[in-house]
Amino acid sequence: MYIVIEGIDTAGKSTQLDILKKNYPDAIFTKEPGGTAIGLELRDMVLNARAKSKIAEMFLFLADRAEHLEEVVKPNGGKTVISDRSFISGMAYAKDFPISMTMELNKIALDGVMPDKIIMLELSSDELSRRLAGKTNDGIESRGIEYLLEIQSKMKTIIEDLGINNLIVDASLPIETIGKNIEDFING
Secondary structure, rough: OOEEOOOOOOOOOHHHHHHHHHHHHOOEEOOOOOOHHHHHHHHHHHHHHOOHHHHHHHHHHHHHHHHHHHHHHHHHHHOOOEEEHHHHHHHHHOOOHHHHHHHHHHHHHHHHOOOOOEOOOOOOOOHHHHHHHHHOOOOOOHHOOHHHHHHHHHHHHHHHHOOOOOEEEEOOOOHHHHHHHHHHHHHH
């Protein structure tokens, strides 16, 4: 099973992934961008906003995705693969481009491979503000709350339009409640 966990920065993906690692010790855990050697370099470029062109940033995500598919997802097809982010984030962050175009580019990068289940952690504006105020923001987070909420909204729309089995969870719920909801969804 190929499972992706989505959500904007500070939504709690890392916390939930740590819980899943304890509960699914035989699963393969990975992330986009950064799940491969090349991906780590591309991740650094994206998070530090080194690409000045929005087109270049989108293609950095696509390059990482294609490499990730070949090195991580396909070789582990018989196992449970759980990914921190996926093409959904890539499409959402490429918000200035038509969804139809980004979907076609992602289909090429993904070679037709789609996740079996999608989990999204969703934050309210107030909760996002509170979480961002408590940390040092990276290049993406420093674009502001409105930007991140727009990305989150686009992620949710993409997930709903895909028609893939999904769970959207209120990320302000207690960590244990979120974890139980996710585990029930994966096992269901």
